[in-house]
Amino acid sequence: MxxxxxxxxxxxxxxxxxxxxxxxxxxxxxxxxxxxxxxxxxxxxxxxxxxAESTKVVEQLTGTVDPNDIPTLLVYHRDSGLTTADLAAMDEDAKEIEQIKGVTAQGAFSPNEAKALIASGAKVPPLLSDDDKVAFVAFTFNFGKNGWQDIPDAADKVRELSKIDGVDVHLAGFGGQASDASEAFExxxxxxxxxxxxxxxxxxxxxxxxxxxxxxxxxxxxxxxxxxxxxxxxxxxxxxxxxxxxxxxxxxxxxxxxxxxxxxxxxxxxxxxxxxxxxxxxxxxxxxxxxxxxxxxxxxxxxxxxxxxxxxxxxxxxxxxxxxxxxxxxxxxxxxx
Known part of the structure; x- marks a missing residue:
């Protein structure tokens, strides 16, 4: 200088x-x-x-699929097989999940709902394993561009309301992964x-x-x-x-x-x-x-x-x-x- x-x-x-x-x-x-x-x-x-091919796919889907959508699964497991009461409880969980801020208007789908849709001729996954030990409730989060910051709180609410005695419940899919990653880096x-x-x-x-x-x-x-x-x-x-x-x-x-x-x-x-x-x-x-x-x-x-x-x-x-x-x-x- x-x-x-x-x-x-x-x-x-x-x-x-x-x-x-x-x-x-x-x-x-x-x-x-x-x-x-x-x-x-x-x-x-x-x-x-x-x-990368995956990047190009995201760019191509941007016009038809909201890139801020976070597909999420709530996984239920009972070693002895899920009971009718368990499946009914999942129906109630799905209704409560739909009320959580950030869950899209498509709502949450439980195994019983999927079964009814299949019976009507719709082509949807059954959301229940063949041995009745594992079932899913499927829904989608969308917080806009604030997904990384907002998803941990919503995920905690889902985990809190989805407790069933004797059933192991885990948040999975992209929503579970994003929530865990956000909390780890918080x-x-x-x-x-x-x-x-x-x-x-x-x-x-x-x-x-x-x-x-x-x-x-x-x-x-x-x-x-x-x-x-x-x-x-x-x-x-x-x-x-x-x-x-x-x-x-x-x-x-x-x-x-x-x-x-x-x-x-x-x-x-x-x-x-x-x-x-x-x-x-x-x-x-x-x-x-x-x-x-x-x-x-x-x-x-x-x-x-x-x-x-x-x-x-x-x-x-x-x-x-x-x-x-x-x-x-x-x-x-x-x-x-």
């Missing part, structure tokens, strides 16, 4: 202007960062190659960030041996994460960037890790310059002037490497590159200012 630019950024007055500007930017971007989950695309097609980005922060704080305490100095890199990393998340949200909403739960989780970890690394380089140089200059602003100006090129080279290398992922065949990986590149770029700007 040019000596005069570094001097202006670290001046007695301009340093506060830069800080206020960063706080204002965080205030604008933080709400957008909180909405990042709203623009996530966790559908199967977002994880598959664009050239809060994973927050947990990963907190764990990463804890590890980084411990490292900084050992490195700086100061109860206060570690706070500055952590705050700067927090600023970087909020701003980069807001930028990614805008790109996902208006530039068709693919963002999923995986990329959002990795973004937070990368920003904290890269930001801490850049802070270590800059603060180490600043400590050296304090031995040569009595004025702390002058020391920081020289530190920034000498450390910024190395930090820029490091950040640019990572950004270019991440952007290479754009050429990946997997949609999820191709979208991951720009997301992480934005995170590293924003982190560099925050750490050197």
């Amino acid at each position: 040019h000596r005069q630019i570094a001097g202006k950024l670290t001046g007695p007055v301009t340093k506060w202007i830069v800080l206020v500007g960063a706080i204002v930017l965080v205030g604008i971007m933080a709400p957008l960062n909180g909405k990042l989950i709203d623009v996530q695309n966790n559908e199967a097609s977002s994880w598959l190659p664009q050239s 809060g994973i980005d927050t947990n990963l960030i907190f764990i990463t922060l804890l590890v980084v704080i411990v490292i900084l305490l050992f490195t700086y041996r100061s109860p206060v100095l570690w706070v500055l890199p952590i705050i700067s990393a927090g600023f970087s994460y909020m701003i980069s998340g807001g930028v990614v949200y805008l790109l996902a909403k208006y530039a068709d960037l693919t963002v999923n739960g995986q990329s959002q989780s990795i973004l937070g970890i990368l920003v904290i890790g890269a930001g801490t690394d850049y802070a270590l380089l800059l603060i180490a140089r600043y400590r050296e310059e304090l031995r040569r200059h009595e004025d702390r602003h002058e020391a920081m100006a020289f530190a920034l002037h000498r450390a910024a090129p190395a930090i820029l080279a490091s950040a640019a290398t990572v950004v270019i490497g991440m952007l290479c992922l754009v050429f990946a065949d997997l949609n999820s990986t191709a979208g991951l590159g720009p997301v992480l590149a934005v995170g590293v770029g924003v982190t560099f700007l925050i750490m050197v200012t």
Whole structure:
């Protein structure tokens, strides 16, 4: 970084202007960062190659089949065979399931209903095994684009109302899979960030041996994460960037890790310059002037490497590159200012 630019950024007055500007930017971007989950695309097609046959099938069916439909099965099993009372209880379960928000207007079909339809000549599956040990209630969830967030609550309601003494009941089909996956990944980005922060704080305490100095890199990393998340949200909403739960989780970890690394380089140089200059602003100006090129080279290398992922065949990986590149770029700007 040019000596005069570094001097202006670290001046007695301009340093506060830069800080206020960063706080204002965080205030604008933080709400957008909180909405990042709203623009996530966790559908199967977002994880598959664009050239995959399954992806092409989804695209062809989009005009005739709602891509947000989630076919779901409620599986009942009794070792000794399901009784007439069990089948009647399934009829009642089907009626209650139809009242759950998110279940489509087609309703829920029980084995008795399927049997009646078959008797009338309709070609539908019987929903009851030949040995009467296993039966299904079939229905479809549709929460629009919010399926990933909304299906766990609806699945819990289905599990709660479908209890029959002596009968094993399991939620299956795409609905059961989506519910289990959503619950497994619920809060994973927050947990990963907190764990990463804890590890980084411990490292900084050992490195700086100061109860206060570690706070500055952590705050700067927090600023970087909020701003980069807001930028990614805008790109996902208006530039068709693919963002999923995986990329959002990795973004937070990368920003904290890269930001801490850049802070270590800059603060180490600043400590050296304090031995040569009595004025702390002058020391920081020289530190920034000498450390910024190395930090820029490091950040640019990572950004270019991440952007290479754009050429990946997997949609999820191709979208991951720009997301992480934005995170590293924003982190560099925050750490050197």
